[in-house]
C-alpha cells in the first residue's frame with residue numbers, strides 16, 4: 078500500500094511539473110532526490126545542434142542516476158524544421174521548440190542552453206553551415222556556455238570526424254565543441270567574457286557513439302571499444318517508480334511539433350561514449366573518474382558536507398521539516414563560500430529544499446495576465462507554512478521597482494496568509510523572446526547583450542522576493558510573478574506574467590499577392606495592451622504602391638480588445654514587390670510590432686513580438702484552369718496561396734473521394750507528405766490515378782521515402798523511385814532541360830529569373846529514378862554534387878497528366894516568390910492549351 082501511495086504521489090508531482098509555471102510541490106521522495114543532487118558537485122554538458130537531437134536517455138541518466146548537474150547546449154532553436162501540430166513556422170516554431178526543450182528538461186532534470194546560431198534549414202556539409210553561420214560568434218557562444226556552466230565533462234552527440242554523413246549543423250556542433258574545449262580554458266581567448274566568468278578547462282570530452290555511427294549492430298559489436306565507456310541507462314528508480322529510459326521517452330516525447338510522441342521503454346540498455354580529449358578516466362565505469370565531486374571540492378565545503386551528508390543518510394521521509402535547523406545552518410555556511418560558481422548553484426538548490434521541507438507555499442500572482450512598461454500591477458500573495466517550524470515573513474521586495482514592503486508576520490502552522498502588493502513595472506523592455514527583438518541574419522540571431530546570450534528565455538521581468546526568517550535565520554526566496562486562472566474544462570492554469578506593448582498591430586496575411594491591377598482591401602487588427610488606447614494608424618508603403626486612407630483613428634476602451642481597420646491597397650501596373658508596415662501612433666509614441674500568441678497544452682503560453690509587416694507582390698501571371706481540388710497532407714498553406722491569385726480551391730475530404738468525385742476539378746493537388754500521413758489514400762489512390770487517365774491533372778508534392786501508405790508501385794501511374802536527393806542551396810542554378818515542354822511555356826514562359834529569390838531550399842526528396850514515360854523538366858544541384866533531375870517530373874497518362882514535384886512550393890508560395898507562382902500555375906494549366914486560347918485565359 079505504501080509503495081502504491083508513493084508511486085501515485087511521485088507520478089502526480091511528476092505530471093504537474095510537466096506543465097510549466099505551476100509551482101513545484103515536492104513530495105518527500107523528490108526532496109530526498111534534491112538532497113542527493115545537492116551533495117554532488119560535478120557537471121556534464123551535452124552538445125548538439127537542434128531541439129530533439131539530444132539523447133534524453135543519457136541526460137536523464139547523468140542527472141538522475143549520477144546526480145550531476147547536466148545541461149544540453151543546443152546550438153539552434155530549430156526554426157528551420159517543420160511543424161506537425163500547428164501553423165507556426167520559422168521564428169515562432171523556434172519559440173515552440175525552445176519551450177519543448179524546456180519541457181523535456183523539466184522531465185529529465187537537465188538544464189537548457191543555446192547559442193545565437195539560427196537553424197536556417199537543411200545543410201549537407203559543415204562548410205556550408207559555417208558559410209551561413211558566423212563561425213566566430215557561434216564558437217564564442219559555445220565558449221561562453223562552457224565558462225558559465227563549467228562542465229567537468231562534455232559529451233558531443235555527433236562525430237566531428239565525418240563531415241557530410243549527417244546534417245551539416247550536426248557535424249558543426251561537434252567540430253565547434255572540439256575547438257571550444259581548448260579555447261574555454263585559454264585566458265587569452267574571448268577576453269571580453271572574462272569580466273563575467275573565469276576561463277574554465279573541462280576535464281574530458283566524449284562522443285556519444287552508438288551502432289548507428291558504425292552502419293550496423295554487427296559492425297559496432299566488432300569495433301574497438303578500448304576508448305569507450307558504457308553505462309546501463311535502463312536503471313530503475315524506485316523513488317520515481319520509473320526506469321531511466323522510461324523517463325527519457327517521456328522527455329523526448331515533449332518534442333511534439335516534431336512528431337516525437339512515442340511509447341515509453343524499460344529494461345537494461347547500454348549507452349556508449351567514446352573518449353576524445355582531456356584526461357582519460359582511470360575508472361572506466363565512472364565518467365567523473367578522478368574528479369572530486371564531493372563537498373570537499375570547494376574551499377570551506379567539507380564542513381557543509383558533514384551536515385548535508387548526514388541529512389541524506391538519515392533522511393526523514395515522514396517529517397522532512399525536522400531537517401530545517403541543520404539545513405538553515407548549512408545555508409548560512411554556503412552563503413559564506415568564496416567560490417561564487419558553486420555558491421550560486423548550491424544556494425538556489427538548498428533554498429528550494431528548505432522551502433519544500435517546510436511545506437512553505439509562496440505564490441505571487443498578478444491580477445492580469447500582462448502589463449505595459451511603467452504601469453502598476455496588483456499582485457496577490459499567498460504565504461503558507463505547512464510545518465511546525467518558526468517562520469516569519471519579514472518583508473517582500475518587488476524586483477521590478479526594488480520596492481520593499483515590511484510585513485513582520487509570523488507564518489503560523491498551516492494558516493494561510495493572503496496579502497497583496499502593487500508593483501511598478503519600471504522597465505522599457507518586453508518579456509517576449511529576447512532573441513527576436515532585433516532583426517537577425519539568415520544564420521544568426523542578433524543579441525547585443527552578452528548576458529542574455531545563451532539563455533533559453535527572457536528573464537522574468539517581475540518577481541517577488543520573500544525575505545524570511547526560518548528558525549531564527551534569514552533567508553530570501555524569490556518567486557516569479559505568474560498569472561493564475563481556471564477554465565471549466567481544464568482546471569487550474571498558470572501562465573507567465575508578461576510585459577507587452579500598449580498597442581500591437583497585425584496583418585492577417587504575411588504575404589499578399591496581386592495577380593492583376595485590381596485593388597485589395599487589407600485588414601489591420603489593432604490590439605490594446607492597456608485601457609483607453611486612443612490614436613491613429615497609417616500604413617508605411619513603397620513609393621509605387623498606394624494605400625487609402627492615409628490614416629485612420631483608433632480608439633479602444635478595454636485592454637485586450639481588438640479593432641480591425643480596412644485599408645485599400647492599389648498595386649502598381651508592373652511586376653513589383655514591397656513591404657507594408659502598420660504604424661500606430663499613441664501620443665508621441667509609434668508602435669510597429671505584431672503580437673503572436675502561441676498556446677499549446679504541453680508548453681507555457683508564449684507571446685511573441687515580431688516586426689509587423691506584410692510582403693506585397695504584384696505578379697504578371699496568366700492562369701489556365703480555375704477549379705482546384707486540394708488533398709491535404711502534413712499541412713501546408715498552398716490552398717490559401719492559390720486563392721490569393723484567384724483560384725477557386727476546394728479542400729477534399731479523402732474519405733469522400735470516389736470514381737466521379739474528382740471530375741469537376743481542373744486539377745487535383747496533393748499536399749506535402751500526404752502519402753506519408755493520410756491512411757485513407759491507400760484506398761483512394763486508384764480513383765486519383767483514374768482521374769488522370771480520364772483527362773485530369775494531378776500534382777503530387779513531396780513525400781518521404783519511409784512509411785508510404787500506398788503500395789510503392791501505386792504512387793504514380795509509372796514507376797518512380799523516391800530518394801533523399803535534395804538541393805538545399807536556394808540559389809543553386811536551375812537549368813530548364815525540357816525547354817519545349819508546355820509546362821515551362823504555357824501560359825507563362827519560365828525563365829532563369831523565375832528561380833531568383835527562392836527561400837530556404839530548392840526542394841527535397843526528389844525521385845532519383847523513373848520510368849521512361851516521365852519527362853524530367855529541370856536540372857539543379859548543390860555545390861560539388863552531380864546534377865539532380867528529379868525535382869519536377871511529368872508524364873502523360875491516358876488523357877491526363879501526372880506531375881510529381883519535390884520543389885519546395887510549400888515554402889515559396891507563402892513567401893510570395895513570383896517565379897514559383899508562375900511555375901505552379903503552369904503545372905495546373907498543363908494539357909489545357911487546346912481548350913483555352915490565350916485570349917480566354919482568366920486573369
Ligand SMILES: [Zn+2]
Nearest residue numbers: 126127130244
Ligand atoms: Zn538535428
